[in-house]
Amino acid sequence: MKIGVLALQGAVAEHIRLIEKAGGEGVIVKRTEQLDDIQGIVIPGGESTTIGKLMRTYQFIEALREFSRQGKPIFGTCAGLIVLANDIVGQDETHLGLMDIRVARNAFGRQRESFETDLDVKGIAKDVRAVFIRAPLIEQVGDGVEVLATYQGSIVAARQGHLLAASFHPELTDDERMHGYFLDMVRETR
Numbered sequence: 001m002k003i004g005v006l007a008l009q010g011a012v013a014e015h016i017r018l019i020e021k022a023g024g025e026g027v028i029v030k031r032t033e034q035l036d037d038i039q040g041i042v043i044p045g046g047e048s049t050t051i052g053k054l055m056r057t058y059q060f061i062e063a064l065r066e067f068s069r070q071g072k073p074i075f076g077t078c079a080g081l082i083v084l085a086n087d088i089v090g091q092d093e094t095h096l097g098l099m100d101i102r103v104a105r106n107a108f109g110r111q112r113e114s115f116e117t118d119l120d121v122k123g124i125a126k127d128v129r130a131v132f133i134r135a136p137l138i139e140q141v142g143d144g145v146e147v148l149a150t151y152q153g154s155i156v157a158a159r160q161g162h163l164l165a166a167s168f169h170p171e172l173t174d175d176e177r178m179h180g181y182f183l184d185m186v187r188e189t190r
């Protein structure tokens with residue numbers, strides 16, 4: 001099972017490592033033509049405005065919308081979650097706008113810019129290791145969206161059919177179970 005990691009900016013190698021630990025084949029994706037060869041894709045953390053700009057420059061917006069129309073799974077982590085959202089608090093512009101979630105960027109405040117914790121993630125485990133770095137949170141979800149995890153009352157992971165989003169960085173831990181869950185989603189679509 002070939003799983004791409006969008007490699008325009010952000011934590012790419014770390015995602016490849018956990019995809020492989022979870023039993024998939026990780027592919028570094030830099031060109032839209034590569035999307036035909038993979039069954040699912042991860043949009044990593046980084047800086048969402050930068051990733052969004054590069055996605056426009058390299059024609060990934062329309063290409064990934066088509067990828068999604070084909071039912072192929074997409075997993076956005078941190079900035080990748082922001083890229084998936086159809087509503088970003090305080091911004092007119094969205095990026096892919098595929099997922100029916102409203103997200104607030106940098107939502108955990110300055111004093112808690114980064115922290116690590118264990119999360120109870122529905123369908124995975126009660127102790128999934130998660131690293132939060134200037135993380136967004138999901139303020140609101142649409143009808144078709146299932147909440148998978150909360151942290152102190154805020155939504156930090158959600159799924160809408162073939163779309164998966166997490167506020168945190170599972171790839172900065174050795175815990176490959178979020179990636180394993182995503183691989184199961186890819187398996188289901190085949």
Ligand code: GLN
Nearest residue numbers: 045046047048078079134
């Ligand atoms: N703060 C970043 C943004 O708003 C996301 C941070 C991250 O991906 N670690 O895009």
